[in-house]
Amino acid sequence: MHKDREIAIIAIAITIPLISIGIWTSDQRDAVADLEEKEKILVAASFYPLYEFTKEIGKERVEVISLVPFGIESHDWEPSVRSLQKMQQVDLIVINGVGFETWLNDLISSSSNVTIIDTSENILKTYFLEGDDSGRYTKYKDPHMWLNPVFAKIQVQTIASALIEIDPQNMEYYKKNANAYTDKLSELDTKIREEISVCDRKDFLAYHNSFSYFADEYGLIQHSIISGNDPHEEATPKTIEKIIQHSKSLGIDIIFSEEAIDSRLSEVIATEIGANVLVLDPIEIGGENTSYFEKMEKNLANLKEALCS
Ligand SMILES: [Zn+2]
Incomplete structure (x- = not known):
C-alpha cells in the first residue's frame, strides 16, 4: 500500500507539456470541430464514478474516456497493451487509488510522461493519516x-484542482462546475442521513465488502457475503452457513445482491432465512443511461427497505 502511494505521488510529480485551450464561438466550433476536439483536455478516468465526476466538472472543455469499459466489473479489469498506449496519449489520468487500480504499476513502468491524479490522496490525508486513532485508519x-x-x-474537488492545473485560464469554470456537483452530493448526503437515521435497524448484509465507508458515515453496520474487496471472490459452504446463522441472529430480512454478479448465492441465503433479495449497487460498472445519483438513490431506497421496514 505504502509503495503504491509512493509511486502515485511520484507519478503526479511528472508533468506533461500543457495544452492550449482555445475559446471558440459557436460558428467557429462547427467549422473546426476536428481541431476543437484536439483542443480539449483529454482525460482517462479509471472507471465509472470518476468518469462521471470528471465529465461533470470539465463539461465541454474536457474529453473523458472511462478506461474500464461500460458493462465491465472494475475490480477485474486489466488493460491491454493498446489501452496502455492510449493512456499515454491523454493529458491526465484520474485514478481512485488505495490499490483499486491494480494495473497502475504496469502503466507507470510503460509510461514516463503522463500526469496521474490519485483522488484518494486528500481523503487519506484528511480522514486517515491525521487521525490514526479514529478507528478508520484500519x-x-x-x-x-x-x-x-x-x-x-473530496474526489470531485481533487479532480477539479487537477484540471485547473492543466488549464488555469478556465479556473472559474471548473470551480463552478465542481461546486455545483458537490452541492448535489451534499444534498444526497443530507437525504441519506435524514432517511436512514429514522430506521430502527443498523445491520445490513451487502454482497461484497464495499459499503464500509458508507456504513461508517451513516452509523450503520455492514456485514457482507463476500468478505473481500472483490465481488468475484468465492464464499465457501462453511462461510455461507455462518452467514446464514449470523443473518438469522440479526433478524436480517433483505439480502443484497449486485447488478453484475450472479445473484444465486444471495438467493440461496435468502431462501434459507425467508428473506428477499434486493440490489445494493457498488457502482463499479458504468453505463450510458445512468448516473451516480440515480444509482445512489436506488441504493438508498433499497437500504431503507432493509433497515426501516
Ligand atoms: Zn468492490
Whole structure:
C-alpha cells in the first residue's frame, strides 16, 4: 500500500507539456470541430464514478474516456497493451487509488510522461493519516471511497484542482462546475442521513465488502457475503452457513445482491432465512443511461427497505 502511494505521488510529480485551450464561438466550433476536439483536455478516468465526476466538472472543455469499459466489473479489469498506449496519449489520468487500480504499476513502468491524479490522496490525508486513532485508519486499504458522498465530494474537488492545473485560464469554470456537483452530493448526503437515521435497524448484509465507508458515515453496520474487496471472490459452504446463522441472529430480512454478479448465492441465503433479495449497487460498472445519483438513490431506497421496514 505504502509503495503504491509512493509511486502515485511520484507519478503526479511528472508533468506533461500543457495544452492550449482555445475559446471558440459557436460558428467557429462547427467549422473546426476536428481541431476543437484536439483542443480539449483529454482525460482517462479509471472507471465509472470518476468518469462521471470528471465529465461533470470539465463539461465541454474536457474529453473523458472511462478506461474500464461500460458493462465491465472494475475490480477485474486489466488493460491491454493498446489501452496502455492510449493512456499515454491523454493529458491526465484520474485514478481512485488505495490499490483499486491494480494495473497502475504496469502503466507507470510503460509510461514516463503522463500526469496521474490519485483522488484518494486528500481523503487519506484528511480522514486517515491525521487521525490514526479514529478507528478508520484500519480501513486504509478499502478502495470504495466513492460510495460515501462525503468522500466523493473530496474526489470531485481533487479532480477539479487537477484540471485547473492543466488549464488555469478556465479556473472559474471548473470551480463552478465542481461546486455545483458537490452541492448535489451534499444534498444526497443530507437525504441519506435524514432517511436512514429514522430506521430502527443498523445491520445490513451487502454482497461484497464495499459499503464500509458508507456504513461508517451513516452509523450503520455492514456485514457482507463476500468478505473481500472483490465481488468475484468465492464464499465457501462453511462461510455461507455462518452467514446464514449470523443473518438469522440479526433478524436480517433483505439480502443484497449486485447488478453484475450472479445473484444465486444471495438467493440461496435468502431462501434459507425467508428473506428477499434486493440490489445494493457498488457502482463499479458504468453505463450510458445512468448516473451516480440515480444509482445512489436506488441504493438508498433499497437500504431503507432493509433497515426501516
Ligand atoms: Zn468492490
